[in-house]
Amino acid sequence: MAKKTIENVDVAGKTVLMRVDFNVPLDDDLNITDDRRVRMALPSIKSVIDRGGRLILMSHLGRPKGDAGDAKFSLKPTAACLGKLLDQDVAFATDTVGDDAKAKVAALEDGQVLILENLRFNDGEKKGDAAFAGALAAFADIYCNDAFGTCHRTDASMVAVPEAMDGKPKVVGFLVSKEIQYLSDAIANPQRPFVAILGGAKVSDKINVINNLLGICDKVLIGGAMAYTFALAQGGQVGDSLVEKDKVELAKELIAKGGDKLMLPVDTHCGDDFSSNCNKQVVKAGEIPDGFEGLDIGPESAKLFAETVKSAKTVVWNGPMGVFEMPPFDEGTKAVAQAIADSDATSIIGGGDSAAAIQQLGFADQVSHVSTGGGASLAMLEGQEFAAVNLLDEA
Ligand SMILES: Nc1ncnc2c1ncn2[C@@H]1O[C@H](COP(=O)(O)OP(=O)(O)OP(=O)(O)O)[C@@H](O)[C@H]1O
Ligand SMILES: O=C(O)[C@H](O)COP(=O)(O)O
Numbered sequence: 001m002a003k004k005t006i007e008n009v010d011v012a013g014k015t016v017l018m019r020v021d022f023n024v025p026l027d028d029d030l031n032i033t034d035d036r037r038v039r040m041a042l043p044s045i046k047s048v049i050d051r052g053g054r055l056i057l058m059s060h061l062g063r064p065k066g067d068a069g070d071a072k073f074s075l076k077p078t079a080a081c082l083g084k085l086l087d088q089d090v091a092f093a094t095d096t097v098g099d100d101a102k103a104k105v106a107a108l109e110d111g112q113v114l115i116l117e118n119l120r121f122n123d124g125e126k127k128g129d130a131a132f133a134g135a136l137a138a139f140a141d142i143y144c145n146d147a148f149g150t151c152h153r154t155d156a157s158m159v160a161v162p163e164a165m166d167g168k169p170k171v172v173g174f175l176v177s178k179e180i181q182y183l184s185d186a187i188a189n190p191q192r193p194f195v196a197i198l199g200g201a202k203v204s205d206k207i208n209v210i211n212n213l214l215g216i217c218d219k220v221l222i223g224g225a226m227a228y229t230f231a232l233a234q235g236g237q238v239g240d241s242l243v244e245k246d247k248v249e250l251a252k253e254l255i256a257k258g259g260d261k262l263m264l265p266v267d268t269h270c271g272d273d274f275s276s277n278c279n280k281q282v283v284k285a286g287e288i289p290d291g292f293e294g295l296d297i298g299p300e301s302a303k304l305f306a307e308t309v310k311s312a313k314t315v316v317w318n319g320p321m322g323v324f325e326m327p328p329f330d331e332g333t334k335a336v337a338q339a340i341a342d343s344d345a346t347s348i349i350g351g352g353d354s355a356a357a358i359q360q361l362g363f364a365d366q367v368s369h370v371s372t373g374g375g376a377s378l379a380m381l382e383g384q385e386f387a388a389v390n391l392l393d394e395a
């Protein structure tokens with residue numbers, strides 16, 4: 001990829017519209033539990049403001065649906081967080097292209113930063129709406145994509161906005177270019193055994209990548225909520241666990257195709273409520289009683305997965321093994337993280353929550369690369385091209 005980067009454009013006195021991925025995890029009190037995605041965008045942010053540019057940051061947070069304005073999807077906490085990291089005030093607009101955004105864009109001075117409210121509070125973002133994109137494009141002289149975690153999306157801010165900025169510079173940020181370089185190098189020629197570990201909650205998003213992973217990996221381990229869709233496909237009982245029934249047929253095909261390569265949990269740690277102090281029990285996979293839901297892989301599975309990981313030379317991990325935010329359902333995730341730390345494999349961790357888990361559990365320094373992209377790093381593993389990057393100016 002030889003794309004023009006943010007350092008290649010003169011930004012002094014100009015307004016830069018930068019797409020970042022500030023989709024950070026928030027706790028119930030709206031505190032950011034892992035600010036990595038904000039910190040990783042700092043080089044591009046500083047490159048603009050240190051050279052006297054005016055910077056507008058736009059991002060999504062979570063997947064709000066018809067609940068525009070809901071505080072749990074607001075980007076407001078990221079303004080305070082970035083302000084602290086930069087040691088300067090960061091303005092926040094309570095809308096994206098509305099009156100508040102327009103007024104604050106107009107008031108921006110050289111070296112200042114403004115964050116717009118969640119792009120997904122506007123329907124136009126997911127739809128790639130031209131009018132919405134045009135309103136954002138009109139704010140700036142230069143477009144920059146530094147949102148690696150969202151590079152596999154074709155949302156308005158990723159594609160329609162730069163398209164609407166015809167004739168203006170459209171460049172890539174430092175984070176996007178670094179991540180693409182790292183991931184493409186690592187998967188071009190993986191050292192074997194090559195082990196992929198998939199978990200988390202975005203079952204329908206991530207189940208499709210398994211097919212490709214089975215083609216390039218030596219083992220594919222499945223944990224997290226995804227495991228229950230597979231348990232259902234094997235005719236098991238999953239109680240109240242999170243499942244995606246319309247993916248059961250696909251899961252059956254993957255089980256048939258994967259054979260020994262596909263490793264499913266052999267036991268499940270389940271609870272009678274989605275909370276730390278629920279009644280708990282460990283059962284065999286596919287034997288979750290009614291009234292209980294699977295919240296983590298069980299101890300036998302954790303051991304099995306850890307052994308497989310320890311002998312790997314390349315590990316790609318996306319999605320926690322259980323609800324790691326809620327101990328003791330962090331044990332499966334911890335066991336896998338420990339095994340990665342103990343192995344000498346090149347390890348790539350993708351995913352907002354997976355990165356938070358590895359950080360929270362204290363293993364972040366012991367992995368080769370913690371990517372800021374979950375779905376985006378999986379899309380790279382699938383060999384997908386990113387339209388949002390392809391359309392940027394060549395160097
Ligand atoms: N068994 C389970 N039941 C319900 N939720 C689960 C289960 N296992 C894991 N999770 C939840 O999955 C969430 C993380 O999944 P997710 O797919 O978002 O991973 P990620 O690493 O953030 O990747 P991405 O960046 O693509 O979002 C965590 O909040 C975790 O609590
Ligand atoms: O967390 C992520 O993987 C990115 O922020 C993209 O979020 P999305 O899957 O909701 O598009």
Ligand SMILES: [Mg+2]
Nearest residue numbers: 351352353374
């Ligand atoms: Mg996530």
